[in-house]
Amino acid sequence: MSPDRAVLERALERGEQEGGNVEFKERLSKDVHLADGRRESLAAQLRHRVLSGDGEAMYVVGVTDDGGLAGIEPDVFSETMDVLSLLAEEAGAHIENVQTWGVSDSGVHRGTTEDAEATRGIVGVAEIREGGVLETDDEHIVVGTAGHVDHGKSTLVGSLVTGQADDGDGATRGYLDVKPHEVERGLSADLSYAVYGFNDDGPVHMNNPHRKQDRARIVTESDRLVSFVDTVGHEPWLRTTIRGLVGQKLDYGLLTVAADDGPTKTTREHLGVLLATDLPTMVVLTKKDIVDEERLEEVEREVERLLRDVGKTPLRVDRHGVDAAVEEISDTVVPILTTSSVTMDGLDTLDELFERLPKTAGTEGDFRMYIDRTYSVTGVGAVASGTIMSGEVEAGDELLLGPMPDGSWREVEARSIEMHYHRVDEAKAGRIVGIALKGVAENEIERGMALVPRESDPATVREFEAEVMVLNHPTRIGEGYEPVVHLETISEASVFTPEEGRLLPGDKGRTRVRFKFKPYMVEEGQRFVFREGQSKGVGTVTNVYRE
CATH class of the missing domain: 2.40.30.10 (Translation factors)
Incomplete structure (x- = not known):
């Protein structure tokens, strides 16, 4: 959170005015302000403030009626936000954004919860907008992206969510690289997230993905949402990439291959992780604007051979169309598309694909x-x-x-x-x-x-049995082999004990797996990836030993 103090100062300066959109509240409690008719009157007051501000109101919390900085305890502030959210819902509005500051004898300051607790408390500004709380739809799809460094993965996502062409130097990539050293080096070092949507008029793009309000606007204006989990292309961060592809509830995978470079060792590793987890995947050739037709055709053939080598059927969308891609994409059929984020060639085809692809991840069961x-x-x-x-x-x-x-x-x-x-x-x-x-x-x-x-009985597991397949290993896997297991968002050093004593590259077999340091929640049927040095493989949990 990066609270802009000017927001608070402007609200305090404007003050509460008849016909204005600013309201001061020291605190709100469920027992007092949601009982005996107060809820209705406070909701009407909130509605009046929203209408007075042409659909926007600002509630300053933790201040007296005259705007004095009182400050309230964090727990009281949290309850106040809960009450305000209920009042906004009743008034046909919602809380768009909340910024908070610590209050001390010298004024207001930024700080953590712990800092605030050491002072008089906190004060906050809640921005409230007209329109009900978001109704999430069941067609919201989540796409995990992968690909070698500098193959245009983040740039492609940036151009998709903004609808803006790249400048050839990765300008739209900057919409996803959220850490200063990433922007400076032009490399993503952690997972990034992006979203855009669709309504009856077509794609709903972001103007500035770094602004919270812009992301919220996409969510409210779209009938269908597409979220991207953008992973890391650089080899040293393969562990983070695996976390992004295995630890998220993904519907589809998107693998980028640069037309000038073609498939690389990292491309093959990322494809292996995507397909080993049975995730329906598409391959997007990027940078078609910097190669000729002959080179583009050569790379397309390389990708097709790569897919066939792992038992998948390639489907060229430029030949067979979007209808075929939507109908055929699966754990065995992989659509291939060609794009350029500079000329925007092919991005309209991707838009159409994302607008029509069905949700694949199951939603049944307890939370x-x-x-x-x-x-x-x-x-x-x-x-x-x-x-x-x-x-x-x-x-x-x-x-x-x-x-x-x-x-x-x-x-x-x-x-x-x-x-x-x-x-x-x-x-x-x-x-x-x-x-x-x-x-x-x-x-x-x-x-x-x-x-x-709370009423569930979750499994606390340090040891489990699994069916595994070794994708790559320089020699063999034996008793005591210690890879890192990636299961959901778990990344933990583990010890393998193969049932037959050893596993060779390409082998399938059973093994016992024990986390070295602490237990996790593990359930039968979950899939995982394991890696150690050049060794990599996939597995499925077949039995767990509860502690």
Whole structure:
């Protein structure tokens, strides 16, 4: 969070005015402000503020009626936001964005929750917009991208979500590279996320993907959403790429191959991970503007041979059309498209494909989410981010978080939910969300932990059996082999004990797998990738040993 202090100062300067869109509140509580008719009157007041601001209102929280900086405790602020969200919903509006500051004797300052607790509390500004809380649809698809470094993967995604042509130097890639050293070097070093959508008028593009409000606008204006999990193309970060492809609830994979370079060793590794997880995948040839037709045809043939070598059937979309690609894409048929982010050639075909592709990831079952990222927000506390694997979650749900390092599970509450910076009341499987959790500190949450309903009986597992296939190994896998296992968002050193004593490259067999350092939630049927040096393979969990 990067709160702009000018937002607070402008709101305080304008103050509460009759017919204005600014409202001051010190605090709101469920017991007082949602009872005895107060809810209706406060919702009407909020509606008046929104209409007075032509669809936008600003609520300044943690201040007195005259705009004095009172400051309130983080728990009180969180409850105030919950009440305000309910009032906004009743008034046909929603909370678009919240910024917070710590309050001390010297004024306001940025800071973490811990910093704020050491002072008088916090003050915040909630931006409220007309329109109901987002209704998520079941056609929201999630696409995982992969490809060798400098093969135009992030640039392609940047051009798709903005509808803007690249300048030839990766300008649109900058919409996804979120860390300063990534922008400086032109390399992605972690997973990035992007979204665009479709409505009756066609694609709904972003003007500036770095602005929270722009992402929220896409979500509200679109009838169908397409989210991208953009992975890492550089060889040293293969582990992060595997995490992006295995640890997300993906519907499709997209592999880029630059027309000037052709398939590389990294291309083959990324394709192997995509196809080994049975993910329907497409191959997109990029940079067609810098090669001639002869070279483009040569690379297309190379890609076709690569696919046939791994038992897949290539389907050229320029020959067979989008109808055939939508109908045939599967774990055995791989569409191939050619594009240029500079001339925008072929991106309209990708748009049509993404608008029509059906959702593939299942949504049945109880709520389950593996945590990929954590962060702390002033006034909200610990936030766990990840992709919902099954079921759905609502704000206020009682959940279990874990397993903790000692194998126990922590009781927590879902305080609030955000999807693409848009606050929602509930979210379903396949959505990439951030869930604010009550009952745990941010430093106690780790990647690989899971969130499940409190009434469930999650499996705490340190050891399991699996059916595995060795994709690549310089010699053989024997007892005591120690690769890193990537299962959902789990990345953990493990020890293999093959049933037959050893496994050779290309072999399929059974093995026992034991996490070296701590347990995780593991279930039968889950697929995983393992790697160690040049050794790589895939597996499926067949039996678990609960602790």
